[in-house]
Amino acid sequence: MKRFPKKRIFITGAGSGFGRQLSIEFAKMGWKIGAADINIKGVDETIELVNKNGGSAIAIPCDVTKPEDFENAAKILEQEWQGVDIVVNNAGVAAAGFMEKIPLETWEWIININFKGVIYGCRTFIPILEKQGGGYIVNVASNAGITSLPEMSCYNATKAAVISLSETLVGELYPKNIGVTVVAPTFFKTNLHTSLKTTDARQEKMANSFFAKSKTTSEDIAKHTIKSIRKNKLYVITQMDGKFSWFSKRMTPEFYYKCIKWGYKYKIMDKYLGM
Numbered sequence: 001m002k003r004f005p006k007k008r009i010f011i012t013g014a015g016s017g018f019g020r021q022l023s024i025e026f027a028k029m030g031w032k033i034g035a036a037d038i039n040i041k042g043v044d045e046t047i048e049l050v051n052k053n054g055g056s057a058i059a060i061p062c063d064v065t066k067p068e069d070f071e072n073a074a075k076i077l078e079q080e081w082q083g084v085d086i087v088v089n090n091a092g093v094a095a096a097g098f099m100e101k102i103p104l105e106t107w108e109w110i111i112n113i114n115f116k117g118v119i120y121g122c123r124t125f126i127p128i129l130e131k132q133g134g135g136y137i138v139n140v141a142s143n144a145g146i147t148s149l150p151e152m153s154c155y156n157a158t159k160a161a162v163i164s165l166s167e168t169l170v171g172e173l174y175p176k177n178i179g180v181t182v183v184a185p186t187f188f189k190t191n192l193h194t195s196l197k198t199t200d201a202r203q204e205k206m207a208n209s210f211f212a213k214s215k216t217t218s219e220d221i222a223k224h225t226i227k228s229i230r231k232n233k234l235y236v237i238t239q240m241d242g243k244f245s246w247f248s249k250r251m252t253p254e255f256y257y258k259c260i261k262w263g264y265k266y267k268i269m270d271k272y273l274g275m
């Protein structure tokens, strides 16, 4: 972190869950946090926690579906801190459902937030980081973008897109001295379930069971993310189940999807979750 003596970080979706915890972890290291969200109350609570943990923060209203909000955020960061060192595109929502039943409105909603929000964040801040001589971008995807489990097409597709975008940028931005990390965790406890849209009640029950069963906390993922930024590592794949599926898909893709097909047909996941 010595690369960033000015200690300035901008985080979207900072009003809850992972974005809030990452703000707290950076606060503990004395950083200044630009906390952005559409949830103003959540951001205020995050700022209080940041202050308690040794950092300082400014609230930045930013709806990630609006490119003009990112332009405005960049202006605020320029005025307040004369720039920014790390940009975290974290804001996200969740959806599940059968492909043919997911309403087009849900596709548009999730693509706009989970994917286009990351595009706008990168487009806005890359020239600023380049002009400063370097910086860092963290994109929050999900293991869903790797495992591609059934009945999660729209969420999986947006997260796979964020992984691909980040993999593209890690090379493209290297000569500009801008590092890239993509965070791809499996389920951990946050408020993500509150945004969840499904096509039937079973999917909601399954997702809630996954969240409830997870022993991973936002703190675990935040600490791992900071370690990865420190080491300039591309991937944050923390949990054992995530590492296992990532490894198996890359090493034996056909076998991996044979297991997925078989497991889905015989409802292995439903049995595991006690449905």
Ligand SMILES: NC(=O)c1ccc[n+]([C@@H]2O[C@H](COP(=O)([O-])OP(=O)(O)OC[C@H]3O[C@@H](n4cnc5c(N)ncnc54)[C@H](O)[C@@H]3O)[C@@H](O)[C@H]2O)c1
Binding pocket: 012, 013, 014, 015, 016, 017, 018, 019, 036, 037, 038, 039, 042, 062, 063, 064, 065, 090, 091, 092, 093, 113, 140, 141, 142, 143, 184, 185, 186, 187, 188, 189, 190, 191, 192, 193, 194, 195
């Ligand atoms: N919790 C998990 O199990 C899990 C697993 C893998 C990946 N993720 C990813 O982690 C990221 C953070 O999610 P979380 O789990 O902390 O959930 P969360 O719901 O606790 O936090 C998400 C935040 O994003 C904000 N947000 C939603 N739409 C927005 C918009 N248009 N503009 C600005 N902010 C907006 C919400 O208000 C909320 O504060 C998401 O990208 C999510 O997909 C979460």
